[in-house]
Amino acid sequence: MGKQVNNLANTFLLKTHLKQCIAILLIALSFTLQAQDIEFENGKTYTIGGVSVSGNTSFNEQTVIAYSGLRKGTEIKIPGEDIANAIKKLWSSKLFSDIEVYLKNIEGNEAFLEIRLSDLPQLIDVKVTGVKKSKVEGIITENKLKKGVKVTENLITTTKNFLKKKYKKKGFYNTKVNINTLEVKDTLDKARVNMVVAIDKGEKVKIKDIIFEGDSALKEKVLRKAMKSTKKINRLRILKRSKFIDSAYQADLASVVDKYAENGYRDARIISESIIVNDDKTISIRIKLEEGDLYKFGDISFIGNTVYTDEQLDRYIRIKKGETYNGVMLQKRIQDNTKPDGDDIANLYQNNGYLFSSINPVEVSAEDNVIDLEIRISEGKPAYFNNVSVVGNDKTNDHVIYRELRTRPGQLYSKADVVRTVRELGQLGFFDAQEISPNFNNPNPNEGTIDMEFSVKETGSSQIELQGGYGGGGFIGTLGLSFNNFSMKDIFNKDAYKPIPMGDGQKLALRLQASRFFQTYSFSFSEPWLGGKRPVQFSVSLSHTKQFLFNRFNGRADRSRSFNITGITLGLAKRLTVPDNFFTLSQALSYQVYDLNNYNTGLFTFGDGSSKNLSYTLGLTRNNTRIDPIFPTGGSNFSITAKLSPPWSLFDGADYEALINERNENQDILNDATQPDANRTAANDRISEIDQERFNWLEFYKVNFKADWYTELTKNLVLRPSIEFGFLGAYNNDRGVIPFERFFVGGDGLGNFALDGRQVVQLRGYPNQSLSTQDGGSIYNKFSLELRYPVTLKASAKIYALGFLEGGNSYNSFRDFDPFNIKRSAGLGVRIFMPAFGLLGIDFGHGFDPIPGQTGKSGWQTHFIIGQQF
Known part of the structure; x- marks a missing residue:
């Protein structure tokens, strides 16, 4: 037996690797045992005398032995399944890269084994x-x-x-x-x-061709068009790339089947589809179809409806017998899952309390390829809101949210009211519009009740503007603070400053802008629910601006010559219920004083004096844009405003016709170079006096109209057409159109330091205010078309890219007005909205037409957008 111990050649070895099968192990075991000159042809039973563990392993010896099952004192058969099973168990632990079992020694009827291991790295x-x-x-x-x-x-x-x-x-x-x-x-x-x-990763693979087999009813062109995101190479196509995306491809395969279903082939299916890799590293897609037969609509009947008649439901189905079967259209008219406010039967029931209703179309006959349908309706009990709650508002006070809710406890359930509530909460600007979630809790069909919970996520609603730049002949510094969820009642409560009193939905804004040539100070405050019971918004704003005349000789500001404007505006805006509850009627009363101190420019014919502006503004708006005010995906926004001053000329007793005649006579003297200087000076002074009298109290009316539409062409790709029109008129033609409140068209749309009450109109692709005369226009119109796509709509930063086409112009009178004589432009831009800083953006616009007074086209212009929404 000692010979067996010392002779390594007679050692019994069992060795296995992960990919070796048990059969090889047993053969190796049998072979090595035979080398010991021991007759183990049919195996022999031994008692395990001991087991040791060796090798490169960090595991405890007793743990390995216990796990292998090769315990001292147990009987095993050599060769046999016991050792093979022990090796399998050790492999199954997935802890070792190498396992070997040796027969070290045999003493009588006892076998001594050694397990050699190498741990996995x-x-x-x-x-x-x-x-x-x-x-x-x-x-x-x-x-x-x-x-x-x-x-x-x-x-x-x-x-x-x-x-x-x-x-x-x-x-x-x-x-x-x-x-x-x-x-x-x-x-x-x-x-x-x-x-x-x-x-x-390599390059994204492009699709060289898409091949359909088995298609005869529909043309390949129609089927390829149905595949919205999977397109073959076409150098003329810009918006849709030909790169292969598997997830989009799978969705497009379903769209192909839907296209057949829309055209009456309800049994159409894809038998097989394969992707062929071409030698030029492109792929070709082969799709094999089975179209099936053409079906038509037969009789459509309603079962189970008691609330609405068959005739009423027919108005929603809008399908006549004999029409080509369209399963996709049928489903949308029963329940359109792509539109939460769709015009379908499901919404008809859900908007009138029947939350627990279900509508299922069932084919009852398809004889001769004519499909008869039963639309089976289970109406259930009308549902009422039980508990209505909002979660997630840590800063905004509950009453600010609850007053916006269209869903109240005890009120009949309406899906339209739930959708509208989500919109209203999003429009507040205090919450991430993308994260507002209506949750239905504890539905009870037997009692007809439902709990409603709106989950919101607050975003920063205050903004700070701190910037410096060069413009208007010098450095311009701006400090602005805007608190959009302010609480005025806590302004004297020191514990509420975190860092400012917040939570009541009020808006407070302070702004200071200054340079060598001008200073602007403004304050505004608004309360959206005056008195807290009705949606009546009260607002007040104060402003004071001062501009110094530019000294052309030394390039400095002449502070002895200034133009000041001080103003106050009070406003009320009330939400209406007719024609519908998207309308708002607004009114404002404003008063401004324009004070000129030796300030002579081409705009004003009097350099000393003042003008006063008392005006009333009436506005009607309708805004039903969807959810996110930064990136609306649907709806429209219309507004028309009229700004009116009192007709001072009716009761001030002045003869303006005589004054105009006298002014014209003095203008002729002023223009006559042969007149003595004294006469011309006297004529100029008299013109200033006349104009001071004409414009002592400003008399005018001003009308503005603007309309925006938002349409989601595909997921998040939004088209925004827009039109604008403005007109500034005079009650008394002899008094004339005032030199204030005029329209200045062109550029980024920012007013900068203009202090004459002008309305600055954006038209990208042209320099600022370059499409109006020096005195501004009394009429303007503008047309715009934007295509928008979001990069991200997260609460921390909303970013979207845009492309635009624009056209517009300003005119001095209706005699000059031509809505088709416009200055055209196109370009690209990007917008970034961050709660702390507001909206920022940059546009690159190309003007296709010349600026007035020039011959060449405007060309490329760069515009920076700060704090405005377009």
């Missing part, structure tokens, strides 16, 4: 190449490549397959993944490795 560090740094952590997490994990062949293979599939779905059809491990020496002689995951 542990992962120390992972390096991922070929992707952005921001994506690395996600890849490590998704594939569970954390420090300390055991590195197996399965882990490596699984990681490779996952990454290839991941990028294939994103259009990188030729992604290659290579994973290498590098052994790291350890002082404890433990197996440890570093891993390098090299990803080569």
